[in-house]
Amino acid sequence: MMRVERFRESMVMNLERWRDGTGYDLDALAAATPAERAQIETLLLQHGVRDWPDVQALAALDTPDARQALRRAHEGGDAKLKVALMSYAAHLFGDDTRTAALVQALRVTRVFGGLTQALLEVEDYHPPAVIEALLRGVLQREGAIAADFAAMLMYLHGQAPCAYDIEQRDFFDRFQSDDRQAPFAELCERIGLDVDTCARMIRESTR
Known part of the structure; x- marks a missing residue:
């Protein structure tokens, strides 16, 4: 239970975490028992895929429900969220989808709004x-x-x-x-x- 609470607390974003670009507690997730991982997955699915920490954590879980949530997020996500999906869960999407997400990001996103991450992706792809x-x-x-x-x-x-x-x-x-x-x-x-x-x-x- 302690690991679940650690993870839950890490989901509360504050100014320091936002400024430092700190995501959720993936160490707690990695150390969790199967029962704890199921509880953490429920937390994430109830929270919804809103930003890159959600994408990163669900990709780390890599369960059928987590993968489905990430695919659904792509269908309705904005350019910034799609870049996060390509950064952490590219294996769920084909090259055409990855290319389209980066092209869209290069057209419309701004620094601190997904563009920096898009350019990091562009270095390799x-x-x-x-x-x-x-x-x-x-x-x-x-x-x-x-x-x-x-x-x-x-x-x-x-x-x-x-x-x-x-x-x-x-x-x-x-x-x-x-x-x-x-x-x-x-x-x-x-x-x-x-x-x-x-x-x-x-x-x-x-x-």
Whole structure:
């Protein structure tokens, strides 16, 4: 019972846990007896899949009911929740679903609203549709996000040692301007994107 109470207490979010990005007590879950795990599962199912800690804990349980709850959450979840599902329960979804979730997140989410987690996923999983979403975001999203997308593209194409190369910050900062056509063309050249595709994307961004 002590482990169930530990887990229950960890489900109460406070400012410190939110700031530190602390999820539920997975150590208590791992140490729980089968009977305790069943009680914890009931707590989670009654609480509902609202945010990444719920997804993480249900994925760790990995019972039939937990998997069903995660699949249902995807059907009605927002972009932020779908990114969490792809982060912790990607094995429940096919590549097409994973790709669609990341593309949606790159289009609409913000920092602290799912975008940071989406970019972490993109480091390891970046099919052509995700690359295209990054390119379009460089042209269309607000400045700081556009700069982050440009930095990620440089990294994914072997032109930077990490997802945000501080040594190239001056180049990335150019994407914080409203006029991004020139730096975008330079980005395309650096990452090896063909001229015709680059020109087409610039034209489409101005419509």
